[in-house]
Amino acid sequence: MTNRKLRDSALRVGIVGMGWAGETHLKAYQQLPNVDVIAIADPREERLTQLQRTYNIPDVHTHFGPLVERPDLDIVSVCTPNQFHAPISIAALENGKHVLCEKPLARSSAEGEAMVRAAVQAGRVLEVAFNHRQRGDVSVLKQMIDEGQLGHIYHAKASWMRRSGIPGMGGWFTNRELAGGGPLIDLGVHVLDMALYLMDEPEVVAVSAATYAELGPRGRGGRNDARTMDVGPFEVEDLATAFIRLAGGATLLLEASWAVYGRAGDDFGVTLYGSDGGADIEVHNYNWENTLTVYTDIDGKPAVLKPEVPKGTGHSGVIANFVSIIESGDWSAHVGSEGLRRTQIIDACYRSAAEGREIALTDLAKAIAQDTAAD
Template sequence: MTDVLRIGIIGAGGIAREAHLVNYQKCGKRVEVVAVADVVEETAKECAEWFSIPHVFTDYEQMLEKVELDAVSVCTPNKFHAPAAIAALEAGCHVLCEKPPAMTAEEAERMAQTAESAGKILTYGFHYRHAPEVEVLKRFVDAGELGEVYAGRVHALRRRGIPGWGVFTNKELQGGGPLIDIGVHMLDTALYLMGYPEPDLVLGSTYQKLGNRKGVGVLGEWDWENFSVEDMARGMIRFKNGATLILETAFAANLDQLEEMNVTLMGVEGGADVFPLGIYQEKHDTLVNLTPAHLPQKGYHEREIERFVDSCLTGSQPLSTPRQGVVLQQLINALYQSAETGEPVKLESVKADSR
């Protein structure tokens, strides 16, 4: 194993700078970011100047060919996740790919197969898994404190939170709106806490009611005239073990709160909300609520990058696995398919490795 991880960055936009690069810097001498690639040369050069990156490219394939790299962060729009990740894996690099895994379940499957055949790490940027609330609740779930978890609820909702930057409202480049952007975070968190059960049936609906007209935006002014994604998605997932999960996600909806990101679990022996963390049980003929007195304060992205580096240097498996990525992408695509056809989608047998 190498002592210093040589990192390349594919896509030099906001997520690369604000989540990946600043946290690679915190890893100290264990990491050296040596190359960055972005199709916009000015963006790549500016990023390289800010973070003192010696090699700059407009073509990531040239970067992979000309620079010796151990690992790569893929921070492109969703459309380019699969080709960039596959190219990096085939070049012998470990890969941290931003969420969602890809545009389709078939792409996610090819990514997983490539990682397996290359013998390299492939993991995804589900940084909420690294939240202290999630880590604590996972220990409680695994210890049986909630018993059989048979129902859950996922909320990733914004009142007027359509991004006014990037390509988040471009269906061709992103594959969808809030479901594939913010909803995927809470969906993955719920599945992770539940042990990634095998899905059975999916029913979904999507709406475009507010995003395609001019309005107030708390995340900047968006291009409402070219808004091509849903502004709300709702759905239900039934798993083969009988459990069900209700999902609601929106960039824009007439709600009280400006934003809510949360997962609720209900089990035979107890239930829980994740943000803020609360565990609800019945003990000694009394209904009790349990809340932590203290939680670590390290940032979610910082912990994610730190663990990715640890995995690359030691060969240990990251929290998010390629097979889980396939199941998650299958669910996202099935929700969109159901919304388009108006019919529930029966899923073929696809199992994820639970953790």
């Protein structure tokens, strides 16, 4: 049990949604010397009591409202099912808090845009937790790309595939209203983020996607874990694939599945093809060693490099970066725009899959306007 006194100079944090992600944020904040977690919120009272005792948290709330309205908080972490990301983040921003929202930013572009507007209006930071971007292999490869070692990257693949990994079968993850989608919005968003980050944020022009639900609706591919709220059947995809056109002619293949008849395990990564070199990040069951391979020419001959990579920092790195942005006072570039771009791409992928055609990102704005007018 920790025993931390509250300090006037520390940044004060509240966390909403105390499942796996909420506890992970809590532990990461408590590693920082200049931050105190003073309140947590979740409808599950037993869970609150257990966490309050374990981590020595002064206050607990069974609803997010009283937490985000507290005048003594600087920061709110939003770690709830995806449906609540927008309402809780917007309420926190309107109450003058900086917000770190779990991925995905939102279920839809419209929700994400409302969140970014709230951050701009409040003049506060809105960031999204893309913890896999903090991996050691990603940072080593990013540096090689920035040094020009791969040349111009013209094609990439990003994928996350599980043999049997549907989270909380029948719980919120598989409920369309609560989650907004299946593995594409849950896992695909991580590898999409990794690829776009490594490729230096190219603009996405159009997407053509398809989704499938072959195993989940038949009760196959589940993973035993405690993330259930017993809300209903399997309503989302269990596999999604997308062909993404980028400005300047580059392309990206994106694939995500919670359950597929394929190699046993939980595999993710990116492959990049550049004019002067290529690279693979291949992660099997969350390992971090020997995951990066770089393909190049040495003295005119094909060569394969295996750069050494550190483990990386995951959520600790995300939260340390978020706190340092707040401490810098330079907030205007951190209003959730990156998270929104990922949400827009995924929204366009779901629309493309539903309509069976390529969707231009410029048409997405028109489709959202039509949806809003019809509501």
